[in-house]
Amino acid sequence: MNQGRDGRCTELRQAYAGGAQLVDVRTRREYVTGALAGAINLPLQQVAAAHEVLDPERPVLLYCHSGIRSEQARITLAAMGFETV
Numbered sequence: 001m002n003q004g005r006d007g008r009c010t011e012l013r014q015a016y017a018g019g020a021q022l023v024d025v026r027t028r029r030e031y032v033t034g035a036l037a038g039a040i041n042l043p044l045q046q047v048a049a050a051h052e053v054l055d056p057e058r059p060v061l062l063y064c065h066s067g068i069r070s071e072q073a074r075i076t077l078a079a080m081g082f083e084t085v
Contacts, residue, residue, distance in 0.1 A: 012061055020059035020084075025073045030065070044069045047076045059084035 016022050016038070024031050024039040031041040042053055044064070054060060060082055062070040077085045 015059055016061060020061050021054055022061045023054065023063070023073070025062055025064045025069045036063070039063075042073075044073055047073045048080075050077055050080060050082070054082070056080070056082045 022036060022039045024035050024041050025044045025047065026035075026041075027043050028041060031039075031043075035041065040053060042050060050056075054077075060077060062073050062077075062085065064070045064073075074085045
């Protein structure tokens with residue numbers, strides 16, 4: 001991915017601007033202490049219910065604190081039929 005001058009990932013910002021769903025897979029407590037603007041809170045423990053919250057036809061951008069929970073969520077979502085995670 002290309003990094004912008006400010007260190008943020010330009011491609012991710014473009015994907016979000018283009019309609020991708022931004023998903024914070026941290027706990028609710030972590031989410032309320034500081035989440036990215038516009039992020040949906042879907043804690044890793046609740047990812048199995050993603051079809052109730054997310055549109056499987058739209059790309060999904062995941063984030064957490066270290067990347068471990070995001071990767072676990074990506075694997076789960078892919079198994080559920082989400083194509084672009």
